[in-house]
Amino acid sequence: MAVGKESKHAMQSGRMMQSYVFLSPGVTSLETKRIPTPGPLEALVKVELTSISANDLNIVRGVFPVTSGLTLGHEAVGVIEELGELVSEYEVGQRVLVSATSSCGQCSPCLSGNGAHCRGMLGGWRLGRTTDGAQAEFLRVPYAEVNLTPLPDSISSEAALLLPETASIGFAAAERGGVELGDNVAVFGQGAVGLCATLGAKLRGAAQIIVVDKLSSRLDLASKFGATTGILSGPSLVKQILKLTRGAGVDVAIEAHGEPRTFESAMKVIRPAGTVSCIGVFTSALTIAEQSFNSGLGNHTVVNTLCPGGKARMERLIRLVESKRIDLAPLVTHRLPFNEIASAYEMLMEGQEDVVKIVLQVSEP
Numbered sequence: 001m002a003v004g005k006e007s008k009h010a011m012q013s014g015r016m017m018q019s020y021v022f023l024s025p026g027v028t029s030l031e032t033k034r035i036p037t038p039g040p041l042e043a044l045v046k047v048e049l050t051s052i053s054a055n056d057l058n059i060v061r062g063v064f065p066v067t068s069g070l071t072l073g074h075e076a077v078g079v080i081e082e083l084g085e086l087v088s089e090y091e092v093g094q095r096v097l098v099s100a101t102s103s104c105g106q107c108s109p110c111l112s113g114n115g116a117h118c119r120g121m122l123g124g125w126r127l128g129r130t131t132d133g134a135q136a137e138f139l140r141v142p143y144a145e146v147n148l149t150p151l152p153d154s155i156s157s158e159a160a161l162l163l164p165e166t167a168s169i170g171f172a173a174a175e176r177g178g179v180e181l182g183d184n185v186a187v188f189g190q191g192a193v194g195l196c197a198t199l200g201a202k203l204r205g206a207a208q209i210i211v212v213d214k215l216s217s218r219l220d221l222a223s224k225f226g227a228t229t230g231i232l233s234g235p236s237l238v239k240q241i242l243k244l245t246r247g248a249g250v251d252v253a254i255e256a257h258g259e260p261r262t263f264e265s266a267m268k269v270i271r272p273a274g275t276v277s278c279i280g281v282f283t284s285a286l287t288i289a290e291q292s293f294n295s296g297l298g299n300h301t302v303v304n305t306l307c308p309g310g311k312a313r314m315e316r317l318i319r320l321v322e323s324k325r326i327d328l329a330p331l332v333t334h335r336l337p338f339n340e341i342a343s344a345y346e347m348l349m350e351g352q353e354d355v356v357k358i359v360l361q362v363s364e365p
């Protein structure tokens with residue numbers, strides 16, 4: 001078997017692939033790179049589908065500094081092309097879901113359930129940030145046994161593609177916010193991840209789910225994910241949310257927009273001892289007004305979360321699709337071939353109203 005692997009290495013060493021790379025803030029390019037060789041604990045995955053997340057856009061904008069020439073992306077479904085010599089219980093040819101954050105499964109953060117921060121703050125966010133990412137024909141997956149999950153035949157690749165990032169972080173907003181049966185929840189921001197936070201609140205049994213966005217089309221879409229009331233962003237939104245809870249305030253407010261003023265609104269609408277759960281990426285300093293912090297006496301909880309990953313998490317998310325408890329299909333608004341990835345980035349950067357998630361077909365199944 002080892003001989004087979006080596007000969008495959010040799011065969012691939014000269015093979016090239018297309019990768020979408022970051023060059024400098026605002027500058028990206030579809031380039032040719034050598035197909036990587038997996039290390040002992042890694043796997044090489046032939047990417048079938050990939051997508052673009054808000055954090056890819058943040059990298060391109062220069063919010064998260066990365067090395068010039070790095071391949072972008074951390075969402076992928078594909079087929080195992082090659083396995084490192086120490087990876088067992090997987091087979092070449094198996095269709096797999098790749099975890100968006102890649103934990104080692106052995107360090108203290110990983111062993112205490114914080115694999116997204118593997119070996120240090122944000123450390124599990126490797127793909128497309130510290131190692132070459134998923135927007136390429138082939139992807140080298142670190143710690144393959146922890147971060148690859150076989151997909152059952154009953155689930156299409158597209159139905160699984162948005163689980164590792166969009167769904168995992170969106171649902172985590174509701175989980176980390178401690179949404180309970182019968183809760184009143186407000187969700188600020190109905191982008192793809194915010195919509196999944198809405199769905200997460202529904203799955204956790206929230207009674208009233210009030211969603212806020214600047215686009216009425218997103219409020220309409222949110223109703224398919226469990227929203228009970230939609231409010232357009234505006235100066236009266238705090239009043240409107242408080243009125244919907246008869247002045248009491250919501251149990252949990254989810255911030256999925258990443259703006260200081262949205263965070264401030266979230267603080268203003270929670271009840272005493274309520275929770276603000278943040279999944280938006282803040283790119284400027286947060287301040288909390290004394291009134292919304294109740295002079296520090298409000299028994300409030302503020303949590304934030306980086307996308308949970310790993311095989312156990314992916315298996316749970318796959319089960320939700322298999323049992324038809326969730327259907328993320330309405331999030332996919334566009335499908336493009338991989339060679340049109342630059343146009344896909346442009347559509348997302350421009351914030352076109354009808355664009356939620358774009359599925360990029362990298363190879364045929």
Ligand SMILES: [Zn+2]
Nearest residue numbers: 104107110118
């Ligand atoms: Zn770790």
